[in-house]
Amino acid sequence: MNPINSLLAHKDQTLISHLEGVSQKAGFFATAFDASEQGKLAGLLHDLGKAETEFQKRIRTSDQDGEKQPHAHHGAAYALRQSEPAQWPVALAVNGHHAGLHNRGDVDQKAEAYREMAKSCLLKIRENHPDFTVPLLHDMLPGWLQDLDFFPGNRGNGWLATDLFTRFLFSALIDADRLDTEEHAEDGDKKNEARQWKPFKPESLLLRLEEELKERAEKAKSEGKASGEVLAVRQEVGNLCRDSAGKDRGLFSLSVPTGGGKTLASMLFALHHAVHHDKFAQRNKQFRRIIVVIPYLSIIQQTAKALREIFERDEALKGRVVLEHHSQVEDEPDPAGKQKDKKEAEPSYDTISERRRLAAENWDAPIVVTTSVQFFESLFSRRPAKARKLHNIAQSVIIFDEIQTLPPLMLQPILHALSELANPQRPYGCTMVFCTATQPALHKSEDLPTGLENVRPIVPPEKAREHFASLRRVAYRWPEDNESISWEELAGSILRRDAQQALIVVNTRKAARELHQAFREKLGNDADGLFHLSTWMMPAHRVEILEEVKRRLDPKNFKNNGRERCILVSTQCIEAGVDVDFPAVWRALGPYDSIVQVAGRCNRNGLIKNPDEAVVQVFHPKDSKSPKGLYSTAIAQTELLRKMGLAIPENPDSFTAYFRLLYQLSVPDECGIQRARSRLQFKEVDELFEFIEQDTISVLICNQYVDYAGEKFKKTAGGKLYEEAQTRRGGKGKIMGYFTREDWRNIQPNIINLPSRSLKDEKVRGKLEKAFNDETSGLYVWLGKYHAGFKGTGIDFEGAMPVEGLIL
Numbered sequence: 001m002n003p004i005n006s007l008l009a010h011k012d013q014t015l016i017s018h019l020e021g022v023s024q025k026a027g028f029f030a031t032a033f034d035a036s037e038q039g040k041l042a043g044l045l046h047d048l049g050k051a052e053t054e055f056q057k058r059i060r061t062s063d064q065d066g067e068k069q070p071h072a073h074h075g076a077a078y079a080l081r082q083s084e085p086a087q088w089p090v091a092l093a094v095n096g097h098h099a100g101l102h103n104r105g106d107v108d109q110k111a112e113a114y115r116e117m118a119k120s121c122l123l124k125i126r127e128n129h130p131d132f133t134v135p136l137l138h139d140m141l142p143g144w145l146q147d148l149d150f151f152p153g154n155r156g157n158g159w160l161a162t163d164l165f166t167r168f169l170f171s172a173l174i175d176a177d178r179l180d181t182e183e184h185a186e187d188g189d190k191k192n193e194a195r196q197w198k199p200f201k202p203e204s205l206l207l208r209l210e211e212e213l214k215e216r217a218e219k220a221k222s223e224g225k226a227s228g229e230v231l232a233v234r235q236e237v238g239n240l241c242r243d244s245a246g247k248d249r250g251l252f253s254l255s256v257p258t259g260g261g262k263t264l265a266s267m268l269f270a271l272h273h274a275v276h277h278d279k280f281a282q283r284n285k286q287f288r289r290i291i292v293v294i295p296y297l298s299i300i301q302q303t304a305k306a307l308r309e310i311f312e313r314d315e316a317l318k319g320r321v322v323l324e325h326h327s328q329v330e331d332e333p334d335p336a337g338k339q340k341d342k343k344e345a346e347p348s349y350d351t352i353s354e355r356r357r358l359a360a361e362n363w364d365a366p367i368v369v370t371t372s373v374q375f376f377e378s379l380f381s382r383r384p385a386k387a388r389k390l391h392n393i394a395q396s397v398i399i400f401d402e403i404q405t406l407p408p409l410m411l412q413p414i415l416h417a418l419s420e421l422a423n424p425q426r427p428y429g430c431t432m433v434f435c436t437a438t439q440p441a442l443h444k445s446e447d448l449p450t451g452l453e454n455v456r457p458i459v460p461p462e463k464a465r466e467h468f469a470s471l472r473r474v475a476y477r478w479p480e481d482n483e484s485i486s487w488e489e490l491a492g493s494i495l496r497r498d499a500q501q502a503l504i505v506v507n508t509r510k511a512a513r514e515l516h517q518a519f520r521e522k523l524g525n526d527a528d529g530l531f532h533l534s535t536w537m538m539p540a541h542r543v544e545i546l547e548e549v550k551r552r553l554d555p556k557n558f559k560n561n562g563r564e565r566c567i568l569v570s571t572q573c574i575e576a577g578v579d580v581d582f583p584a585v586w587r588a589l590g591p592y593d594s595i596v597q598v599a600g601r602c603n604r605n606g607l608i609k610n611p612d613e614a615v616v617q618v619f620h621p622k623d624s625k626s627p628k629g630l631y632s633t634a635i636a637q638t639e640l641l642r643k644m645g646l647a648i649p650e651n652p653d654s655f656t657a658y659f660r661l662l663y664q665l666s667v668p669d670e671c672g673i674q675r676a677r678s679r680l681q682f683k684e685v686d687e688l689f690e691f692i693e694q695d696t697i698s699v700l701i702c703n704q705y706v707d708y709a710g711e712k713f714k715k716t717a718g719g720k721l722y723e724e725a726q727t728r729r730g731g732k733g734k735i736m737g738y739f740t741r742e743d744w745r746n747i748q749p750n751i752i753n754l755p756s757r758s759l760k761d762e763k764v765r766g767k768l769e770k771a772f773n774d775e776t777s778g779l780y781v782w783l784g785k786y787h788a789g790f791k792g793t794g795i796d797f798e799g800a801m802p803v804e805g806l807i808l
Contacts (some may be wrong), residue, residue, distance in 0.1 A: 005497070008050075008059045011062070016121075027043065051125055072098055073110045076112035077113075081498060094173070096384070098414070102682060164421075168394065174387060202278065204642045206268075207269055209311075221410070223474045227606030236301070250456065253458065254266055255437070266399045266420060280603065293370060293375045294372070301539050321367055322369060323371050338521065382682040382686040404440040433458070436657045490504070490586065503567075503598070504581060506570075507588050512569050513534075519567060533545055534570065539748065541794060581602075586617045592641055602616050637661045672688050699757065699795075705786065718749065725739050736772075737772040
């Protein structure tokens with residue numbers, strides 16, 4: 001129980017306890033990027049305004065009494081007091097710890113008004129705790145940052161470096177605040193136990209991976225699942241990863257042809273690299289985790305599952321090594337109706353808002369598997385829930401799978417941030433591995449003057465050319481200029497083949513459904529073995545489909561020496577990272593790298609000895625238009641590359657040529673994001689940075705029909721959790737449904753992301769409701785039909801489908 005005259009931070013915790021607890025935690029988190037003192041100061045100041053009389057009335061009466069006033073401005077004002085060096089990063093972090101980072105100019109305007117109130121709050125705290133002190137920092141910025149160039153007009157590398165440093169400090173404060181609050185909640189012990197991950201021990205993880213690689217190689221050889229050429233390339237790539245691991249931290253590229261085992265090879269490099277450097281590093285500079293960044297939602301579950309099978313084999317390790325984080329469901333204001341900062345800054349007390357705030361993920365696991373969207377939004381978002389995990393990126397090995405998918409319009413800020421994180425003159429200590437079979441031209445050049453410098457290839461270029469030539473497993477057939485084919489014609493052509501095993505990839509989800517329907521009409525009641533895949537299907541559903549597809553493609557499951565039917569109609573979500581091996585592939589004309597990526601799903605293991613018999617047929621669809629914008633530009637550059645005679649996928653240099661053509665047209669010379677970052681305008685950066693071309697909303701699928709006719713009905717796992725969560729009680733026993741952080745993780749396999757503009761479509765909007773009927777929630781629940789099972793195509797709009805942009 002709290003003494004009756006104590007100042008409170010929350011109903012279960014005194015203010016002095018909270019300030020000191022957050023200070024300790026934030027200082028510890030910030031040691032990873034040499035900012036312990038700034039972290040401690042931010043923690044001591046962040047809730048200084050809670051000493052105000054009106055706030056104390058609110059917290060003691062569960063919002064029944066007391067005026068709602070901001071409490072974050074006080075600590076920011078104190079950090080900017082005129083008698084000492086102005087602690088700008090600290091002030092910005094403190095000011096934004098509820099509402100999000102504000103522009104420097106806005107914080108400066110608030111500081112003057114709150115300076116005297118801040119001093120008054122400090123005196124109130126000292127009435128009960130006379131020993132409470134706020135330390136003086138003699139420098140405005142850490143030494144390494146202070147030494148950089150800060151020229152007038154926000155020119156010089158110091159301004160952009162300050163932007164990133166402020167974000168890291170903000171992240172450390174947010175995580176410290178949320179964790180300290182959790183610890184003192186009624187169920188704090190239970191939450192703390194659920195949050196315990198195993199420590200990152202690269203030596204033991206490496207031992208397990210080496211054992212797994214040896215077992216897989218022996219099995220592949222004995223069962224004939226991969227050709228001798230494939231096994232030889234995998235072995236050589238693995239050895240090159242081991243040999244390169246002793247090099248200094250920084251930027252690396254890993255160019256491996258599809259099927260060459262780059263996913264586990266990159267993990268092999270990462271673990272060897274961590275083991276090597278941790279021997280000599282100070283404790284706060286040892287590697288703390290490996291982060292795997294993947295562009296496609298559709299393959300994250302597959303990758304996470306594969307890593308769990310390797311690193312969580314023992315029962316004691318299950319659920320404590322690999323964190324899978326891919327949903328956009330986080331505690332954030334509804335994008336369709338953002339609240340004003342004042343209201344955002346002061347959440348209600350004794351309501352579900354506090355619990356939702358605590359549920360955001362912070363990436364404190366040894367191995368994190370996440371999306372490109374999540375990773376880069378952490379770097380450029382002003383919102384607390386998205387930024388919370390950022391400080392845990394420091395001292396990490398970061399593996400970027402399919403690096404060629406970085407959006408050209410965002411390359412300037414992305415490449416600058418990556419350079420900073422891996423710069424040996426900065427404190428973040430990251431090593432990055434850029435993996436792909438289609439390596440883009442990200443190095444600094446005339447075509448990309450803001451490109452990366454000193455990217456070291458793990459596989460030397462000459463050796464990469466040998467590998468690509470050795471693993472040529474397919475023949476490409478390109479369409480004539482005026483040649484096109486309808487969905488009906490394409491379906492008929494494929495069904496006339498003796499071996500009815502084929503993968504067909506199209507450019508949009510709408511096209512995938514139309515082509516799938518054309519196959520259904522051709523097959524009638526005999527549709528067994530026809531499958532559909534797109535991001536209009538839940539991740540759990542896609543995993544189910546892929547498992548069955550793999551089973552049918554496995555040679556040991558062939559019936560009577562023949563192949564079981566397996567026709568998969570998909571969007572490009574299958575093009576990268578999905579380990580399937582079809583004897584034939586059709587690809588609608590698209591970007592060059594996409595065509596080559598999908599070719600990696602054809603004769604992947606080299607079991608068809610003559611590459612000319614494993615055909616990748618590129619076609620012009622009659623019945624579908626490609627998405628506009630950058631996607632259309634990429635298709636045009638693919639056509640140009642082909643006409644120039646440079647579209648030779650067996651030569652990795654062709655990818656450099658393609659991306660140089662693409663970047664010439666699509667990377668802007670001027671970048672508003674970089675300009676806003678140099679001015680510490682966090683609001684503008686948040687608004688301008690769009691990793692994907694359209695905003696999305698997160699939709700939980702609670703119910704599904706498990707047959708094509710829509711008769712057999714059952715709840716999803718996420719639906720069952722939602723049903724349970726609806727009965728949770730808040731203060732005074734009132735039912736106020738909410739999800740815990742563990743719930744957020746567990747519902748992700750049942751979440752679909754739809755374009756935000758879907759809310760403007762009356763037919764779609766009528767099938768959506770806010771989770772828990774909470775208008776501030778960013779999560780929706782789907783009330784319409786969802787078709788699951790092997791024959792299902794996912795969410796049913798029962799009418800016109802939403803207009804699409806770039807499709808993943």
